[in-house]
Amino acid sequence: MGQTINGVLRRHGLILAFLVFLGGVAFNAPSFLTPGNILDVLRQVSITGVMALGVTFVVLTGRLDLSVGSLLTLLTVIVVDQHNFAGPFPAIVMTLLAGLAVGAVNGLLVGFIGLNALIVTLAMLSFLQGLVLFYSGGANVNVANAQETWFAVFGRGDFLGIPVPVILFLVAAIIAGLVLQFTSFGRRVYGVGGNETASIFSGIDARWTVFWTYVVSGFTTGLAAIIMGSRVMGAQNTIGQGYELTVLAGVILGGTSLLGGSGSIWRTVIGISMLGFIQNGLLLLGFPYYVQWLVTWAVIIIAVWIDLGAKRGRIFA
């Protein structure tokens, strides 16, 4: 019996701790667990959440994508600017295509040429920052007719009382989850991440698999940029700065391994939502916003350590 409790604590200790945290905040700030606030939190996490879905694909193959933050900036600038220039629909199409293209370049360099993913996506981060400045000329862009465009629906709309970005996030998460769990592509992603050599011996072309995960990551960042552009109705040159780290933190917090092969979409959804609720809860308790970073630090270390310790069977390496 004692052992079962121990096992439960080990396996779900983090979620239990999180529930305790939720309870504690709710006790002190009654507005915390109201439907309105929960929807607010979800609305806030929807952008990082959508990005994290694609990044999860990349991380599952044992690789990284640090370029998503800069890509978000670029794509938000594009969607807002093109909205003024070409109208909402072409803007959306162009944004998604640009996202796919950047993902394809990352995928080419990492998957086919075999360069180190960390450095390649870091270089892409720098390159895209330059591209943003080149595109915008350093100026902020704003949607001219923010009050009347139907484009507002992605970031600001409601459907049956649920914010549209939340619906988009959840639908995208379900699709991504289904793809990973139930399609042959998903199986290849887990295969390549779990054991690349064995996958190659099984006739899987690891290069293409890796390539496509980066394309997925570019696409989900495009989706996030549409939500972002619609919500802000404008874009600064730094709008996505640091998002790559928040997204990665959410993925890691969910328990997806950076070594690849283990993790899932629902874990990412939980990880990224936990970050959102921690942030919101601390604000409701009256802490300044930056305290959440300290808590995030502690939570990441503890979560990954517990996960690792449980797999290893002992706490210390």
Place this chain on the structure above:
Amino acid sequence: MDDVILKVEGITKTFPGVKALDDVSFDIRRGEVHALVGENGAGKSTLMKALAGLHKPDQGQIIYQGAPTEVTGPLDARQKGILLIHQELSLSPELSVAENIYLGAWPTNRFGVLKKRELRRNASAALQALGCGFGPDVRVGTLSVAMQQMVEIARAEAFRANVVIFDEPTASLTDTEKEQLFHTIRGLKARGVGIVYISHKMDEIFDITDRITVLRDGKVQGTVETAATDLNQVTRMMIGRTLDAYFVKAKAEFGEEVLRVDGLSKQGLFRDVSFSVREGEVLGLYGLVGAGRSEVVETVFGVRKADGGKITWKGGEIDLPTPRQSIDMGMALVPESRKEQGLVLMMGGRENTSLPHLRLFSELSIMNRSRELATFEKYRSALSIKTTGPDQAVSQLSGGNQQKFVLAKWLCADPKLIILDEPTRGIDVGSKSAIHELIADLAEQGLAVIVISSEMPEVLGVSHRVLTMSEGAIVAEFEGDDMTEENLIDAVSHHRGEAAA
């Protein structure tokens, strides 16, 4: 008996499920080269690791220089004068020769600053004693493998080792380099060092050693004077059972030719390899570790790219296949390393089984889980695989059950040709004979089968025809009554002798 430098008394070591060493005793004398031989999995490496302090034995003791000694780790072993030279060298390529010789034991002042002059002087002395042609300041990464090995051996001089254990030292050496190594070993021997020599290569063992201890299934089968024995006796001690008794051979009814390979070559790995295999035929590919067997079949399968040669599949020529094409044509490769090449260890049996045939298990890319489950269940019972369920990670299974999943993953798509590379390595006896029976079954169902093994009885027991490989070339082919141990050993060692001469 005071020339015995190290004595092992009744060492037993059990791993979960296997008794790796069972009451093992043997001794090493000063100035002697003592061979340790046995088939894969006989317990050689476990014994060696026990001597170097990497494994703690459950029972028994090591008597070193006349006193019971406990070796707590490689560092401790080195300080005591017992040196292990691994097949994979433990050198840091960025450090100099001198720094590698004294790895982790550099002379320093009390602020941790290296005494470079002292280091170089000591290292030079060690290198000179061995007659090495390179100095102490060279970066190890720029040396050839043979020279790197010399650096490790120089540790024996530097630490005044009394016992040096060589594990397959010639695996990646050319014949001239091998002669130099033997020269060095004789030098160590002349200075009174006791040497343990582990190798699969019988010609070397008869060339360099004084005594031979044979291990089988974790037990010592006996120790003999090298001069007073011959290859046959040693081989029989290693194998320990008469042939044919445990093996079922498929009926020799052959159909059409399935695969033909002509003049396949790959720079540095193998050259001009030609063979063919027919439906219903079991073709054995025998050779020692490092002969290039795995490389040949991996090239045929498409994991490696050939430099030249022709592959013909069912009469049609194919060029540079990819694994995907090979699988789709009906080829299957059960690779040499189960854990590295065969399975995704964190996946369950169900997902591992369908991994090479995702298209067969899906419609419009959507996986058909019930078909996967049905296949899983079919092979679980057909091969009697012990697993708690379709999603139990295969990392939790025993070696034998893991290997059965590797077989399941290749059999489930009805291949025309199945290549088995060391199919029974490191698995228990029960699973072994099950796999041997399966090979016969498959051939009788009309599959073409290629079996690679370094276990001679296995090759002889299951095959209709045997090719022997040595140093990247096929050196002989045996059929029918010619398929005897003596012939195989002859073919492999004779060829080596010729090449060396």
Place this chain on the structure above:
Amino acid sequence: MSSVTDRRTGSPLHNLLNLLLRNHIWVFLALTVVVFSLASPYFLTINNVGNILTQGAFIGILAIGMTMVMIDGEIDLSVGAILALASALAIGLQDHMGVWPAVFLGLMSGAALGFVNGTLVALSGMHSFIVTLGGLIGIRGLVFVYSGENALMVQDFSYTEIPEIYLGPISLTAILFFVLALFFQWVLSSTRHGRETYAVGDNIEAAHDAGINVKRHKIINFTICGTLAAICGILLSMRLGTAEPNAGKIWELWTIIAVVLGGTRLQGGFGSMWMTIGGVLTLAVLRNGLRLLNTPNYVELMVMGGVLVLALALDKLLNHKEDR
């Protein structure tokens, strides 16, 4: 022993080629210098060279610590945040306790955080990428907790004059960078700790088997990295006279870029301060030169990205020829 061929005793030309192959960044640096001096008459003036060195020195000091950690096969993403904390403490505390104690505490904060990073990596077995990614987020939080959202201003302006010592055109900051780089090159090449760094980075198990205390070793290197980040932060606070809570943001990325550009490998076991100095200077020359040519700053960012991928591809290419 006649057939033991020793590839070391090649011709001098061969040796030189080998050296350049290992330090190809210096060839690239020379090329960029030539190109920019042809393109702009101001580039190779004494003043500008001094500028380049000072500008490069900040990332350079971070890069020294990063090189130590990377040869170990680890990474430290938290250096930018540590830099900000040290800078904030050095300025914020000096009103209470005087300049030098404040600077000392700033340094200690870097050492302590580096120690924490190293200890977490060593004890938990987590990859340093995760540990220091957490640190990057959390330590920035610490900075904000300490200084709030506003920049701290120095009260006593003599503080900003401390680094205003020049040796010809070379500032104290630049001198400090070179002295530290040379010191740590000496550590790498001539001390037990330095040699351990290569051994651990190349093959951690062999290092452990050889009796190297791998955990303690890694903790030391992370502590060095944190301390150097703090030194960088303090120099920055002296130069600016203020400590911004967002100081050093994404500098960790620039630092990694400089080190990788130099040729030190992320997988560990390979690298040197010579390479890092080359990488740091190349980065500084590129940034400075592009600005001199009045290229818009987006070109700089795009060139950096391109150069980095190129450096990686080049290393992959040369890497296959060299050694194993």
